[in-house]
Amino acid sequence: MVVRSVDLRSDTVTRPTDAMREAMASAEVDDDILGYDPTARHLEEEMAKMMGKEAALFVPSGTMANLICVMVHCDVRGSEVILGDNSHIHVYENGGISTIGGVHPKTIKNEEDGTMDLGAIEAAIRDPKGITFYPSTRLICLENTHANSGGRCLSAEYTDRVGEIAKRHGLKLHIDGARLFNASIALGVPVHRLVEAADSVSVCLSKGLGAPVGTVIVGSSSFIEKAKTLRKTLGGGMRQIGVLCAAALVALQENLPKLQFDHKKAKLLAEGLNQMKGIRINVAAVETNMIFMDTEDGSRLTAEKLRKCLTECGILVLPGNSSRIRMVVHHQITTSDVHYTLSCLQQAVQMIQEPSLS
Amino acid sequence: MVTPVIRTVDLRSDTVTKPTESMRSAMANAEVDDDVLGSDPTAVLLEREVAEIAGKEAAMFVPSGTMGNLISVLVHCDERGSEVILGDDSHIHIYENGGVSSLGGVHPRTVKNEGDGTMEISSIEAAVRSPKGDLHYPVTKLICLENTQANCGGRCLPIEYIDKVGELAKKHGLKLHIDGARIFNASVALGVPVKRIVQAADSVSICLSKGIGAPVGSVIVGSRKFITKARWLRKTLGGGMRQIGVLCAAALVALRENVAKLEDDHKKAKILAEGLNRIERLKVNVAAVETNIIYVDLPEDPKFGAEDACKSLEVLGVLVIPQTTFRIRIVLHHQISDSDLEYVLSCFEKLSSSVPEEKV
Numbered sequence: 001m002v003v004r005s006v007d008l009r010s011d012t013v014t015r016p017t018d019a020m021r022e023a024m025a026s027a028e029v030d031d032d033i034l035g036y037d038p039t040a041r042h043l044e045e046e047m048a049k050m051m052g053k054e055a056a057l058f059v060p061s062g063t064m065a066n067l068i069c070v071m072v073h074c075d076v077r078g079s080e081v082i083l084g085d086n087s088h089i090h091v092y093e094n095g096g097i098s099t100i101g102g103v104h105p106k107t108i109k110n111e112e113d114g115t116m117d118l119g120a121i122e123a124a125i126r127d128p129k130g131i132t133f134y135p136s137t138r139l140i141c142l143e144n145t146h147a148n149s150g151g152r153c154l155s156a157e158y159t160d161r162v163g164e165i166a167k168r169h170g171l172k173l174h175i176d177g178a179r180l181f182n183a184s185i186a187l188g189v190p191v192h193r194l195v196e197a198a199d200s201v202s203v204c205l206s207k208g209l210g211a212p213v214g215t216v217i218v219g220s221s222s223f224i225e226k227a228k229t230l231r232k233t234l235g236g237g238m239r240q241i242g243v244l245c246a247a248a249l250v251a252l253q254e255n256l257p258k259l260q261f262d263h264k265k266a267k268l269l270a271e272g273l274n275q276m277k278g279i280r281i282n283v284a285a286v287e288t289n290m291i292f293m294d295t296e297d298g299s300r301l302t303a304e305k306l307r308k309c310l311t312e313c314g315i316l317v318l319p320g321n322s323s324r325i326r327m328v329v330h331h332q333i334t335t336s337d338v339h340y341t342l343s344c345l346q347q348a349v350q351m352i353q354e355p356s357l358s
Numbered sequence: 359m360v361t362p363v364i365r366t367v368d369l370r371s372d373t374v375t376k377p378t379e380s381m382r383s384a385m386a387n388a389e390v391d392d393d394v395l396g397s398d399p400t401a402v403l404l405e406r407e408v409a410e411i412a413g414k415e416a417a418m419f420v421p422s423g424t425m426g427n428l429i430s431v432l433v434h435c436d437e438r439g440s441e442v443i444l445g446d447d448s449h450i451h452i453y454e455n456g457g458v459s460s461l462g463g464v465h466p467r468t469v470k471n472e473g474d475g476t477m478e479i480s481s482i483e484a485a486v487r488s489p490k491g492d493l494h495y496p497v498t499k500l501i502c503l504e505n506t507q508a509n510c511g512g513r514c515l516p517i518e519y520i521d522k523v524g525e526l527a528k529k530h531g532l533k534l535h536i537d538g539a540r541i542f543n544a545s546v547a548l549g550v551p552v553k554r555i556v557q558a559a560d561s562v563s564i565c566l567s568k569g570i571g572a573p574v575g576s577v578i579v580g581s582r583k584f585i586t587k588a589r590w591l592r593k594t595l596g597g598g599m600r601q602i603g604v605l606c607a608a609a610l611v612a613l614r615e616n617v618a619k620l621e622d623d624h625k626k627a628k629i630l631a632e633g634l635n636r637i638e639r640l641k642v643n644v645a646a647v648e649t650n651i652i653y654v655d656l657p658e659d660p661k662f663g664a665e666d667a668c669k670s671l672e673v674l675g676v677l678v679i680p681q682t683t684f685r686i687r688i689v690l691h692h693q694i695s696d697s698d699l700e701y702v703l704s705c706f707e708k709l710s711s712s713v714p715e716e717k718v
Contacts, residue, residue: 094594206600235429236425
């Protein structure tokens with residue numbers, strides 16, 4: 001039996017399209033370390049302009065982008081960064097800002113909508129008078145969309161208010177904008193407006209936009225100069241990167257407009273799941289392309305059982321906790337894939353809850 | 359009057375090589391997958407191939423030689439208070455932003471690099487910290503060699519030497535890492551397979567983007583256990599990339615097509631070195647030109663140094679690098695033709711007439 005494959009593990013699984021492959025094959029390239037790669041420069045200029053910042057820098061990954069940004073802003077020994085307790089930087093980046101960068105994190109509880117309480121952020125800022133005991137707060141980090149909260153969007157107004165707090169206390173503001181374009185589309189707000197208050201932003205190319213590799217950091221020219229050196233130090237200085245940047249340029253052109261359809265598909269999936277007995281899902285919280293579904297207590301369903309059934313149907317999701325499954329929609333998931341997923345889950349739910357009927 | 363058409367001959371480094379047609383085609387057709395969530399099939403193919411070439415259990419693709427070395431040093435020196443012994447003129451020590459210390463917290467102990475790229479064995483041994491755990495000392499964990507040794511002029515470390523350093527490392531319970539950015543050049547020049555050269559090493563970093571001409575990347579090789587730790591560190595440093603099959607496909611072509619061409623690069627380097635040495639006021643140690651790197655020495659007149667010389671050559675379309683105040687570095691690669699060599703020689707001849715007479 002031919003089982004189709006529906007990969008909902010992440011939007012990073014997107015494969016390069018034909019147009020991208022062609023662009024990669026014919027990309028104009030040069031040594032980006034000894035001089036500069038012309039296609040990389042083109043991409044960086046485009047991204048800087050889009051984000052309303054002075055300059056930009058291509059890096060191999062979102063992890064490196066965030067690491068560089070935190071380390072450049074916190075370049076004095078004894079620095080501290082304020083960030084969400086459920087943020088990607090804090091949970092999924094191997095603690096690199098500390099182990100590699102020597103920066104101390106101060107976490108604030110992430111609310112369900114991805115924000116952090118403004119009063120709590122302000123209270124976490126170290127009093128400079130306490131220098132004998134305290135590290136020195138340098139930076140606040142936000143994440144938009146906020147992944148672990150379910151791809152939730154931070155509004156421009158909220159971001160601006162955090163920016164004001166940062167300015168008032170002489171701090172910098174960095175936005176982990178891995179899925180910033182999703183936020184922009186969902187909110188109907190241009191990206192440069194969303195990040196106006198930020199000193200730096202990291203924006204992924206290899207997620208929903210579908211490029212094979214990479215992320216871009218944007219910021220002031222002096223910030224990007226320092227970021228370049230740190231990129232080299234970390235080992236992210238690559239040579240003829242125009243190959244990868246060419247694909248990214250195609251991604252910006254062709255796949256940016258498709259993100260709205262990912263959101264529609266995600267909503268469709270969420271609404272379908274919501275109809276199923278034993279599954280709980282906050283449909284209103286599905287703002288972009290990520291869905292968290294929970295199994296209800298007393299329903300005989302567990303995430304493990306459902307994941308197994310999904311796998312048997314060729315549907316891939318990431319392993320997670322005992323009652324929650326995450327699904328991420330991207331442009332290589334069709335509406336028909338969504339319906340297929342719903343029907344597989346419906347079957348699984350029925351089979352597990354009413355085994356006598358199967 | 360006819361304005362001469364200036365060609366460009368880029369001899370700054372073998373990193374300037376651009377992807378060939380067959381590489382571009384391979385990149386366009388590469389089979390790919392998410393190398394972080396799972397594994398990219400073309401990356402797996404490349405890693406297997408390079409592991410086999412190097413005679414090690416496993417391998418891992420990384421974005422750059424700098425990251426290859428950084429990861430290797432940090433994995434071997436994973437205890438706080440570690441020290442690494444390496445050449446005072448090594449790439450890791452001079453050109454990698456001091457990352458092993460600033461990012462990795464590892465302390466370097468340098469030993470003088472001799473003219474041929476080696477370090478005196480007895481000096482290496484003397485630099486090993488006493489294991490008695492003196493209150494003042496860090497703990498030596500690792501010795502690093504570099505083959506070919508770039509700053510010494512692309513010199514090859516002989517196998518017997520590497521084996522001896524390996525024995526020394528074992529004797530003291532240390533690991534041995536080889537920065538093999540240009541290991542293929544060493545292998546071709548010595549007529550010895552890569553796996554024999556690096557037999558004594560616990561890890562090696564091998565560049566794909568230098569002489570063999572792939573657009574991006576290096577590969578680290580080592581034991582399976584080492585590579586597993588290396589993979590984690592690669593992610594931490596931000597080197598975990600997604601559909602890297604695109605880049606690995608080009609590298610597979612490079613391994614297949616361009617290793618054999620390195621011999622030509624060495625021949626061209628020798629021809630160029632001999633030609634340059636014949637030019638008045640220029641000096642080249644021709645015997646020291648073992649692979650694809652040449653150093654040209656100018657007379658030591660502060661009025662006209664290597665930087666001025668490089669600028670004058672640039673006007674003629676010849677790109678080279680000032681290595682020191684009076685020394686120019688030239689690096690050959692497969693995208694330099696025989697006619698380029700003749701052109702370069704003629705440009706250096708023009709240059710020589712503007713170089714001041716050597717003071718007696």
